[in-house]
Amino acid sequence: MEGGSGQYNPRTVEEVFKDFKSRRAGIIKALTTDVDDFYQQCDPEKENLCLYGFPNESWEVNLPAEEVPPELPEPALGINFARDGMQEKDWICLVAVHSDAWLLAVAFYFGARFGFDKNDRRRLFSMINELPTIFEVVTGMAKRPVKEKSTGTNSSSKSKAGGKMRSSEVQMKMLKTPPPKDEDDEDDEEDEDEHGDTLCGACGENxxxxxxxxxxxxCEKWFHGKCVKITPARAEHIKQYKCPSCTSNKRARS
Structure with missing residues (x-):
C-alpha cells in the first residue's frame, strides 16, 4: 500500500511539508467533495478500516498495514464501526480530528527518521500551523470573521457583503471586470483584502x-469552482447552490 510503504521518503523540511499538504488535500477531498463515496466505502459490516491520504493528493479507505510495526504511522483504526452510531456530520468531524493527528504523526516521523534538529522541527511545525486543520475546513471554522465597518453611509451594506460575495460578484472578479471608480475606492480595496481571508470549504486554500x-x-461556505466541479457557465443556471456536504446531509435526513 502506498500509504504504508517506505518507498516515498521526503528528506528535507520543504519535502516533508509538501508531503503533508498533499496527504491533507486527499483527505479533505474524501471528507468534502467525495463525501458520498467515502461514506459508502466505510461499511460497518467490513473489518477495521482506515482513511489514508497519499502524496499524489488521492485518498483511500483500506485495511491497515499487515506488518507490525508499520513502516509509517497508521491512521485511526476502525472508523467504519462508528459510522452508523452517530450523526453523519459528527462522524465526519471525528474522522477529521483523527486525520489531523495522523498527518502530524507522519510529518514528524519523517523528521525523526532523517534527523531534523529542533530548528527544522520548529520550522516544519510553523509551516504546517499556517494551514487550517482538516477539522477547521470540514466544520467551516477555517473562515475568518470579517470586521464590521462603522463609518460611512454604506457601512451596513459593506459589512453584510464583507467576506460573503454572491456568485455574480465572484463571476465578475473571475472575468476581471473592474468596478466603476468612485469615492468608495478605498473601501473596495479593504473588501478585497477581506475576501482574501476567505478559505475554500473543500481544499482550505485562500x-x-x-x-x-x-x-x-x-451552509454559506465558499468553494473553488474546480473543487466542487462547478463551472461559471453552469453556475449561471443554478438558483440555489448546495455543496456536496449539504446535499449529502439532506439525503441522510430524508
Missing part, C-alpha cells in the same frame, strides 16, 4: 481574485 468561486446557499 481566495484568489483570478479564480472562480461559488457559495453554498445552505
Amino acid at each position: 481566495y484568489a481574485s483570478d479564480e472562480f468561486w461559488i457559495c453554498c446557499d445552505i
Whole structure:
C-alpha cells in the first residue's frame, strides 16, 4: 500500500511539508467533495478500516498495514464501526480530528527518521500551523470573521457583503471586470483584502481574485469552482447552490 510503504521518503523540511499538504488535500477531498463515496466505502459490516491520504493528493479507505510495526504511522483504526452510531456530520468531524493527528504523526516521523534538529522541527511545525486543520475546513471554522465597518453611509451594506460575495460578484472578479471608480475606492480595496481571508470549504486554500468561486446557499461556505466541479457557465443556471456536504446531509435526513 502506498500509504504504508517506505518507498516515498521526503528528506528535507520543504519535502516533508509538501508531503503533508498533499496527504491533507486527499483527505479533505474524501471528507468534502467525495463525501458520498467515502461514506459508502466505510461499511460497518467490513473489518477495521482506515482513511489514508497519499502524496499524489488521492485518498483511500483500506485495511491497515499487515506488518507490525508499520513502516509509517497508521491512521485511526476502525472508523467504519462508528459510522452508523452517530450523526453523519459528527462522524465526519471525528474522522477529521483523527486525520489531523495522523498527518502530524507522519510529518514528524519523517523528521525523526532523517534527523531534523529542533530548528527544522520548529520550522516544519510553523509551516504546517499556517494551514487550517482538516477539522477547521470540514466544520467551516477555517473562515475568518470579517470586521464590521462603522463609518460611512454604506457601512451596513459593506459589512453584510464583507467576506460573503454572491456568485455574480465572484463571476465578475473571475472575468476581471473592474468596478466603476468612485469615492468608495478605498473601501473596495479593504473588501478585497477581506475576501482574501476567505478559505475554500473543500481544499482550505485562500481566495484568489483570478479564480472562480461559488457559495453554498445552505451552509454559506465558499468553494473553488474546480473543487466542487462547478463551472461559471453552469453556475449561471443554478438558483440555489448546495455543496456536496449539504446535499449529502439532506439525503441522510430524508
